[in-house]
Amino acid sequence: MMIDNLPYRQVAADDLRPGGLLCVADHASNHVPEDIELGIDPALLDAHIAVDIGVEGIADRLARRHGMPAHIATVSRLVCDLHRREDDPAAVPSESDGTLIPGNIGANVEARLDRFHRPYHAALAELIARAQPRLILALHSFTPKMATSDEQRPWEVALLYNQDDRAARHAIRLFGEQGLNVGDNQPYSGKQLNATMDRHAEAQGIPYCTVEIRQDQIGTAAGQARWATLLADVMGRVALEV
Numbered sequence: 001m002m003i004d005n006l007p008y009r010q011v012a013a014d015d016l017r018p019g020g021l022l023c024v025a026d027h028a029s030n031h032v033p034e035d036i037e038l039g040i041d042p043a044l045l046d047a048h049i050a051v052d053i054g055v056e057g058i059a060d061r062l063a064r065r066h067g068m069p070a071h072i073a074t075v076s077r078l079v080c081d082l083h084r085r086e087d088d089p090a091a092v093p094s095e096s097d098g099t100l101i102p103g104n105i106g107a108n109v110e111a112r113l114d115r116f117h118r119p120y121h122a123a124l125a126e127l128i129a130r131a132q133p134r135l136i137l138a139l140h141s142f143t144p145k146m147a148t149s150d151e152q153r154p155w156e157v158a159l160l161y162n163q164d165d166r167a168a169r170h171a172i173r174l175f176g177e178q179g180l181n182v183g184d185n186q187p188y189s190g191k192q193l194n195a196t197m198d199r200h201a202e203a204q205g206i207p208y209c210t211v212e213i214r215q216d217q218i219g220t221a222a223g224q225a226r227w228a229t230l231l232a233d234v235m236g237r238v239a240l241e242v
Helices: 042-046 055-065 109-131 166-177 195-200 221-241
Strands: 008-011 021-025 070-073 135-142 157-160 182-184 208-214
Touching: 008 055, 008 109, 021 055, 021 109, 021 221, 055 070, 055 135, 055 221, 070 109, 109 195, 135 195, 135 221, 157 166, 166 182, 166 208, 166 221, 208 221
Parallel strands: 021 070, 021 135, 135 208, 157 182
Antiparallel strands: 008 070, 157 208
């Protein structure tokens, strides 16, 4: 839900400790404002095409229990995908994983960007300037398989990166030491899908980890608590290495 009509909320961000860790969750919400009609079955708002399942609970726990301030989206990626460049047609998607989004066909893209995308990223930039983070964690989740494919995804967690892989390399090793099957730019490649970190981390030389967690790992509160603890530990260790 949006508070004060803002496309984001920030947790534990009022009393920042410069040089710490910061969490960003671009796809944490399935909220659709009342004045926007997507034209889809409402049940789809609980599916991965609308929200990164499990991410909001982890980001909240990282901020409230592990001292990692969080910048969390409060609007569905189907309304405006905050993890896309403004010039990407998928910023206001007309389809997702084989599902047509008829309400977005012919939508006023500029109005959506002005209402959701631009204030989200302006606030994130301001938070980063205040926090001066040593490491940014960009948190996402992925399905065990895509709706358009029968191929199972074996990775329990994955690290995505574009040009700057220095933090990702440490995280891949540390998650592997936990006995996890770790994807290296899988199931998506950060060479193509890394817009938020390209803009706010790589462009400023800030180390980051774009972490994708398989959704069956974090569909429950217990799973989210487990992964919040694991992420706090691994990201803290990565921050000491970069």
